[in-house]
Structures are given as structure tokens and as C-alpha cells.
Amino acid sequence: MDDLDSQILSILRRDARTPYTEIADEVGTSEGTVRNRVESLVDDGVIERFTVATSTGNVKAMIEVGVDVDVDTAAVTDHIAEWPAVDFVWQVSGEQDIVVVVDAADTGAVNDLITQARELEEVVSTKTRLILDERVG
Numbered sequence: 001m002d003d004l005d006s007q008i009l010s011i012l013r014r015d016a017r018t019p020y021t022e023i024a025d026e027v028g029t030s031e032g033t034v035r036n037r038v039e040s041l042v043d044d045g046v047i048e049r050f051t052v053a054t055s056t057g058n059v060k061a062m063i064e065v066g067v068d069v070d071v072d073t074a075a076v077t078d079h080i081a082e083w084p085a086v087d088f089v090w091q092v093s094g095e096q097d098i099v100v101v102v103d104a105a106d107t108g109a110v111n112d113l114i115t116q117a118r119e120l121e122e123v124v125s126t127k128t129r130l131i132l133d134e135r136v137g
Contacts, residue, residue, distance in 0.1 A: 001046060004029065008037055009047070016050040058103050059130065060087075061110045064096035065117055066125035073097050076122050085113060096127060 007027045011018050020034040027034070041047045067076055073091055080100055081089045088101040100117070104110045110128070117126055 001041075004033075005037055005041060005046075008034060009041070012038070012047070012050075058105055059107055059110055060134070061102050061104065061113075061131060062129045063100040063102060063110075063114055063117060064127040064129070065098040065100060065123055066095070067097045067122045068124050071122040076120065079120070080117065083113065083116065085109060096125070101131075 004027060008023055011023050011026060020031045020038070024031045024034045038047070065076075065080075067073055077089045077091055077098055080086060080098065083102075085102045085104045086100055087103050088099075090099045090101075091097065092099050100113070102110060102113055104113060107130075110130075114126055114128055117123055
């Protein structure tokens with residue numbers, strides 16, 4: 001990955017629907033070069049997916065989840081990722097093992113998700129942070 005790829009990724013992070021012609025104008029290359037670079041980034045697994053960021057007026061939160069030491073963290077992560085209000089689930093290092101980013105209708109719905117996580121037998125702790133503001137890098 002070179003500087004041109006980084007510039008293209010930066011634009012796509014802000015808006016994955018940006019037309020290739022617009023990206024080409026911004027980075028100073030041709031539309032065909034941008035198209036080929038994006039296809040290569042997808043083929044190489046650098047771009048995993050194109051997604052939608054929403055501004056729903058909902059409550060967004062990060063629920064940090066700790067699991068027991070002998071637990072298959074990937075299995076817990078896969079299970080939680082299926083919950084409807086979940087945007088992302090990350091396996092992380094540090095005090096907690098999993099971070100769940102949710103987009104819930106209100107704080108009651110966030111609390112329901114916390115309860116749902118705590119009811120999993122593998123879960124030993126949770127810590128929640130409300131997301132007050134968000135910027136795309």
C-alpha cells in the first residue's frame with residue numbers, strides 16, 4: 001500500500017459512495033487508476049466492506065465486555081454480532097476482551113443490551129460508555 005492508496009482510503013472512509021471520478025480529481029490521477037486501486041484493495045483484503053454510517057438520533061454506546069479466561073472469545077463475538085442494534089464487535093487487548101458498538105433507540109434499549117450481554121454465561125464483566133459525538137477520520 002502506498003501514499004495513493006492511503007489517499008483513496010481516506011476519501012472512502014469519509015464517504016464510501018464518492019464517485020471514482022471525484023476521487024481521481026482530488027488525488028490527481030485517472031478514474032481508471034482509482035478503480036483499479038480500489039479493486040486491488042478489496043482483493044487484498046485491505047478494504048473488507050463498504051458500509052453505511054447513520055445519524056439516526058439514537059443513543060450510541062460502547063459496551064466493553066470481559067469474558068472468562070477459558071472462553072472462545074471469537075464465538076462470543078460472533079454471537080453478539082447477530083444482535084440487531086449492534087454496529088460493530090471488536091476483539092481487543094487490555095482490561096476487557098470485547099468492545100460492542102451499538103446504535104439503540106434510547107438508553108433503555110442500551111440497558112437491555114447490557115443485560116443481554118451479562119446474561120451470557122461466558123461474560124464476567126461489562127463497562128459501558130455513551131458515545132457523545134463522532135467524527136470520521
